[in-house]
Amino acid sequence: MILNEIQILERLLDPDPERRIIITPMIYPEEQFGPTSVDVRLGTDFQVLHRSNITHLDLVNAPDQVARDMGKYMSAVKVNPTQPFVLHPGEFALASTLEYLSIPLDLAARLEGRSTWGRLGLQIHATAGFVDPGFSGALTFELSNVSTVPIQLYPGVRIGQLCFFQSVETRLPYGQKKLTKYSRKMSTAASAFFKDPEYARIREAQEKLVYTY
């Protein structure tokens, strides 16, 4: 079941902190609320990919080294409240919501774009629009400009919307998962894929095993 505006409001005002949805700062709720959604705004910091002198990210390296190499592919860009971030055609950048969010254990959420921006060719997520129950922090936008003109993005503009779905209360909240990598982040975080345990296992296997095929 998708929550309507009254149900979202009830959850925002719930006396039980465990059941409460948190969205802060709530700057103009009258503008942000829709029939089944709440608009979220663009934050101030971005992570952009650029060309590097590294041929590839070698996963056999130690995670510290991979993290350092990642730093050579990505740079952080921060803009002030009156300064735009310009996303050029075909470019990709990570950003985050201005808002801090906290989702209770019996709700899941989905981040969607707004048609206003879609009409300009802005996509706000590529693949990861689902928000787990128990998530806290700023959400990540995976911004792509699929149009042919550069798009100016100012901090605080409403570029996404959140819908909430009722679920049975989870016993595996996002923040308590063993492999949580992005919980309680307040800013835009680059991918920490190298922390996935598969890579440690592959590294170990590469050292031990020899395949003949």
Add this chain to the structure above:
Amino acid sequence: MNKILLKRLLYELLEEIGRLELQLNELENQAEANILPYVTQLVRHMEGVKERVFAQREQFLLAFQEATLDEAFIHDCINSIFPEIRSSLAPVRKALYQLKKREVLPETELYLNSLGLTKLVPDAPGVVVIPVESQAQQADLPTFESLIVSSLPILDAQSPLPWFGLADRFTEYFSVQSIQMASLFEEIGVPQSEAKYITPVLNLRLLGPGYYAYFVLKSLELKQFSVLQAVEPVLFQALNRFGLVNKDLVILHQSLERLRQSLPVSEEAHSVVQLFGKEDVADRILKAIEKVIPERLAYTEKALLKSQLLEERLERGMLISAVPMLGSPAQLREDLQKLEQEGIDVYGILHQIQETPASPREIINAGWLHKLDQSPAWLQAVLMAPQDEWSVFRTRIAELDNILLKSIEIAEVHRVLSFEESDALMPV
């Protein structure tokens, strides 16, 4: 009661070590290969310092358990044990200053601009913040009449809690330039050149109750006992008079009271200590300061209420850039029920959940209230099991710093979007 003071001082020391380590780790991740071995050596040096502190953990834990703390021990800590440890941190600080990018964050500027020096002194010169290796370097910086030069130790660059120190130059300038302040100095018989005895009181009025804790702990760390002896009683009275009292600050005051007799006072400061100890003098100082920093520029009781609301959010790890509604959520819930039954316009309720941006002072004070409330437990945990808990301790420091920085930044975006007076500098 003295053990509270000892706990606070030990926490400050460990926080400093934690912050140095965090900055070294950041440097390690960014450093070019040619300097990486040097950074690794610095990390090892820090390990040694930490080991020295934790080698005494049994002694600290025992001291915290005893009914009465051995006064000689706390004096040893203030006069020799802690300063010696700090002196072994100095080379690391120096190296960081050489190797790290020296920057003053935009959040620091937002904080300083929000203090409104130009509102206190309309033709005030600009304030420039210069990154320095340590606080002691402030005195070495050349000064100019046309500029107020504040220094920011590199260790504090990304940590808003110690930014209260940045206001010193600012209020010093004000206390020397202001005609009203000149008449106060004349009235109480202290030369205006001795502004150091008055600026902390101005700071408290401007910055809020967290400044009291900052001032007491910093004075003990820097062994500025004379200024502490003279000013602290007036500051404590100020907390009461301005409606800024908080339980942890009362406990800190009581803890200091017990130590007061044994803290040395320099000969030239003796008369000031006696003068400021008189109730009518303290009263005159506070009355004058209330006039020179009016309510609209001061950190008020209402601001404290907001900081307390923010502190509750901080306890849950939330961003504290905005102040929640000051009305009753219960009433809103009731309205929501009526809305469903009576078909009232939903916009009426939506308007009431709108938040207002918090000021940098409200955010930093919330940080101090949170730290004062939580740090004894954090300290106890790390002393009980340093091997397991040190990384948790460091993470807590880093998270608190990050939340405060992010909150100051997001609050400014909020201000711009809601047409509130911005903390950014206006173009001339």
